[in-house]
Every structure is written in structure tokens, then in C-alpha cells.
Amino acid sequence: xxxxxxxxxxxxxxxxxxxxxxxxxxxxxxxxxxxxxxxxxxxxxxxxxxxxxxxxxxxxxxxxxxxxxxxxxxxxxxxxxxxxxxxxxxxxxxxxxxxxxxxxxxxxxxxxxxxxxxxxxxxxxxxxxxxxxxxxxxxxxxxxxxxxxxxxxxxxxxxxxxxxxxxxxxxxxxxxxxxxxxxxxxxxxxxxxxxxxxxxxxxxxxxxxxxxxxxxxxxxxxxxxxxxxxxxxxxxxxxxxxxxxxxxxxxxxxxxxxxxxxxxxxxxxxxxxxxxxxxxxxxxxxxxxxxxxxxxxxxxxxxxxxxxxxxxxxxxxxxxxxx
Ligand code: FAD
Numbered sequence: 001x002x003x004x005x006x007x008x009x010x011x012x013x014x015x016x017x018x019x020x021x022x023x024x025x026x027x028x029x030x031x032x033x034x035x036x037x038x039x040x041x042x043x044x045x046x047x048x049x050x051x052x053x054x055x056x057x058x059x060x061x062x063x064x065x066x067x068x069x070x071x072x073x074x075x076x077x078x079x080x081x082x083x084x085x086x087x088x089x090x091x092x093x094x095x096x097x098x099x100x101x102x103x104x105x106x107x108x109x110x111x112x113x114x115x116x117x118x119x120x121x122x123x124x125x126x127x128x129x130x131x132x133x134x135x136x137x138x139x140x141x142x143x144x145x146x147x148x149x150x151x152x153x154x155x156x157x158x159x160x161x162x163x164x165x166x167x168x169x170x171x172x173x174x175x176x177x178x179x180x181x182x183x184x185x186x187x188x189x190x191x192x193x194x195x196x197x198x199x200x201x202x203x204x205x206x207x208x209x210x211x212x213x214x215x216x217x218x219x220x221x222x223x224x225x226x227x228x229x230x231x232x233x234x235x236x237x238x239x240x241x242x243x244x245x246x247x248x249x250x251x252x253x254x255x256x257x258x259x260x261x262x263x264x265x266x267x268x269x270x271x272x273x274x275x276x277x278x279x280x281x282x283x284x285x286x287x288x289x290x291x292x293x294x295x296x297x298x299x300x301x302x303x304x305x306x307x308x309x310x311x312x313x314x315x316x317x318x319x320x321x322x323x
Contacts, residue, residue, distance in 0.1 A: 001032045004089035006080045006107075007040045007052055007060075008097060014040075014048060017095040017156075017202060019055045019163035024122070024156050025093045026056025026166065031125050037061060039083035039175065041068050041076060046172065053170030055163055061086070061175035067184060070191065071099050075183040077106035082177035084111060084151075091130075096155040098201060104155040113151035120160045120280065123147075130154075138253045138276040157280055158202050159259045200249065203232035205262045206281075208251060210236035210274075212267020212288065212307055216244035221311045222266065228318040234258065236268050252277035267307045270295025287311070 003025045007018035018040075025036045038057040040049065042064065049060045061083050068075060080103065084092050092107055094100040096118050108115040116123075116132035120142070123130040129148050135157065136143035147154075200206065207226040213219065219233075226233045233249060240250040251258055253273040259280035266287045268274060275298060278284070286299040289306050296302045303310055 001034050001091055002087055002089045003029050003034060003036045003091045003093060004080070004084045004087050005036060005038045005057065006076075006083075006092070006094045006100075006103065007038045007057075008095055008099065009040060009042065009044055009048070012042075012044045012048060014044075014051060015095070015097075015202065016163065017097055017158045018052070020158070020161050021093050021095050021156050022052055022055040022057050023163045024119075024161045025091075026164075027122055027161075028091070028093075028125070029056070031122075035059075037083070037087040037089060038170075039063065039080060039087075041065075041079055043069065049172050050169060053168045054165045056166050056168070057170045058168070059087070059171045059173060061173050063175050063177070065176070065179065067179060070188040072184065072186055072188060073099070073102045073106065074186065075179055077103050077110060078180065078183045079177055080107050081110035083175060086175065086177070090151050092151075092153045094153070094155050096157045100155050104153050108151075108153040111151045111153070112149070113153045114145075114147040114149035115153045115155075116145040116147055117155040119154050119156045122161070123154070135257075135280055139257050139279045140272070140276050157259050159204060159261055159282070160280070194248070198230075198232045200232045200234055200251070200256050200258055203258065203260050205229050205231035205264075206234050206251075206258050206260045206278075207231045207264045207266070208234035208236070208268060208278075209239070209266040209307075210268030211238050212269075213239070213244075218308075219245065221308075221315065225264075225311055225315045225318070228315050228322070229262075231262075231264075232260075236271075236274050265295055265299075266311065268295060269293050270298065 035058040039061040118135040123132045235245040253276035263281035286295040
């Protein structure tokens with residue numbers, strides 16, 4: 001079994017999730033006694049390409065084409081499927097990112113492969129069968145998917161597997177698969193960046209607040225805490241519905257799913273629809289003045305207290321600790 005990883009980059013710098021995906025593939029390759037090929041698309045430096053070798057890629061296929069400088073779902077799926085065939089790969093790994101969510105099923109369809117999306121840990125390997133633990137029902141449960149087809153695709157949840165450096169230098173190859181006209185039916189004209197902050201689905205730390213904050217004028221202390229921690233900010237649905245925060249910060253069943261190492265929930269009750277979006281978080285800290293708030297049931301650490309007293313003290317302590 002050879003393994004192909006699609007490595008995502010942003011403006012020529014690999015995302016942390018790309019290194020996680022390569023490390024994940026390398027760990028499977030070590031179990032199955034095979035090797036990892038990575039494929040990436042777009043303008044990127046040779047040294048950046050080489051960095052994938054540090055995480056376990058033996059070969060890096062670089063696809064450079066003006067038509068593909070911006071992400072196009074169909075075209076990128078065709079390129080990754082072509083790369084899988086080129087590398088004789090029977091397992092393809094992508095990150096379960098915004099683009100990966102669209103790519104994984106398309107790649108699987110093109111390869112006639114079985115798909116497990118949202119993997120949270122290494123699969124159990126038994127001969128040709130991979131049993132993949134993954135999130136299900138908007139993150140409310142875990143499921144075990146058995147991949148028994150010859151070709152397989154796994155999308156890996158962000159922050160689910162730690163990137164591990166191995167220190168090798170990969171072979172870098174230019175790869176130029178033909179791009180069909182129908183794959184370019186959708187053209188991305190312009191990308192408008194609405195924030196320079198770390199994107200919420202990829203954040204390692206998320207500071208999230210709810211209606212307990214009383215109003216938008218009180219978000220200064222949430223942003224200060226987030227800045228002190230290098231975190232992204234998020235909120236509950238009623239907060240974005242009320243226009244206190246942008247909808248892009250709304251976490252939950254009807255919003256964004258996050259999988260950070262640390263999720264700090266402040267003044268959020270912990271309704272099932274909110275928990276649906278955060279259950280893949282590694283450590284959950286809840287700050288709520290009501291000791292009976294349902295959120296405490298899923299918390300690793302809880303602080304029963306008034307956010308308006310706790311948050312400034314917590315921020316001051318973090319700043320003092322960081323010097
Ligand atoms: P509240 O429920 O009002 O809770 C506020 C909390 O703040 C309380 O626990 C209170 O004790 C605490 N508090 C008050 N003052 C303080 C203080 N000074 N210090 C500390 N704590 C304080 N919700 C989502 O978030 N995401 C979703 O995707 C989502 N999808 C939904 C889909 C459907 C179909 C439906 C029906 C609902 C959905 N909801 C969603 C709404 C969800 O059911 C809850 O109503 C919502 O999550 C509650 O938001 P909240 O916790 O901010 O507010």
C-alpha cells in the first residue's frame with residue numbers, strides 16, 4: 001500500500017494541517033511498510049516543498065499551473081486523483097479542512113475508493129482493511145468506518161494528529177497532469193481576506209463566548225484574552241444572530257466545527273447544538289456563573305464564577321506568565 005497526501009498551503013506556506021496529514025500518512029506507512037508521496041498545487045518555493053520530507057514524505061509532486069493558482073474543487077480533485085494513480089497509491093489522505101471537505105468525496109468518486117471523513121486517530125490495519133475512528137453526526141458521536149475497497153480516502157481532522165519531524169530530504173518532482181476544460185467550469189475571480197487572524201477551524205486555541213457576556217460592548221475582554229493566548233475568537237449562535245459578532249464566528253451544529261487543543265467557553269450554557277461543533281476539542285475549559293450549566297458536564301476544567309471578574313484576572317495572569 002503506497003500513500004498519497006494532498007498538502008495544503010496558503011500563499012506558499014504549508015499549513016500546519018499539511019504537516020499533520022503527512023505525519024499521519026507516515027505513521028500508517030510505518031505500520032504497512034510502505035512510503036509516502038505528497039502532492040501540492042500552486043506557487044511554492046523549493047525549500048517549502050522540501051519541508052514535507054521532514055515529516056515523512058519520500059517524494060513531493062509539485063503541480064504548478066496558472067489555471068490552478070486558486071483553489072477549484074473539481075480541478076484539484078482531478079489533479080490529486082491523477083497524482084494517486086501516478087504514485088500507485090491505494091490510500092489518499094487529505095486534511096478535513098474547508099477545501100478538504102469538498103475534495104475528499106470527489107477524489108474518492110474519481111478513484112472508485114471508499115471514504116472515511118473526519119478521522120481522529122490512526123486506523124487499525126488488518127490486511128487490506130482499515131478501521132477508521134471518525135467524528136459523526138456533526139461531531140456529536142464517534143463512528144468506526146471499515147474501509148475494505150482496494151482504494152481508500154481518509155480526511156484527517158485538524159489538530160487530531162500531532163505533526164512529527166523525521167528529518168529526511170524528499171525527492172521533488174514536477175507533475176503536470178492534463179487539466180480538462182470541464183474541471184475549470186468554476187473560476188475563482190478574487191479572494192477577499194476578511195481577517196488576518198488564525199482561521200477558526202484550524203485554530204489550536206479558541207476563546208468562545210455566549211449570551212452571558214450581555215452585549216457586544218463587552219467583547220474587548222474576550223479579544224484581550226484571545227490575544228494573550230494567540231487564540232481565535234468564537235461565539236454561540238444567539239450572539240451572532242443578534243449581530244454582536246460576525247456569523248463567521250458562530251460555532252455549533254449550524255455553524256463552524258472546531259477541533260482545537262484548547263476550547264475556552266465563557267458564558268455559554270452548553271446546549272447540544274453548540275456542543276455538536278466543539279466535541280473534537282482536546283481540552284475544554286468552561287467559565288460560567290451557574291454551577292448547573294450543562295457545559296460543565298463535558299468540561300475538563302470548570303470555573304464557577306462571573307466572567308466579568310474571572311476573565312480580566314485570567315488575562316492578567318497569562319500576560320504575567322508570558323512576561
Ligand atoms: P444562553 O443559553 O442564554 O446561556 C448563557 C449562559 O451564560 C448561561 O449558562 C448563564 O449561566 C451564563 N452566564 C450569564 N451571565 C454570566 C456571567 N456574568 N458570567 C459567566 N456566565 C454567565 N447554538 C449554538 O451555539 N450553535 C449552533 O450551531 C446552534 N444551532 C442551533 C440549531 C437549532 C436547530 C436550534 C433549535 C438551536 C441552535 N442553537 C445553536 C441554539 C442553542 O440551542 C442555544 O440556544 C444556544 O447555544 C445558547 O447560547 P448561549 O449559551 O450563548 O446563551
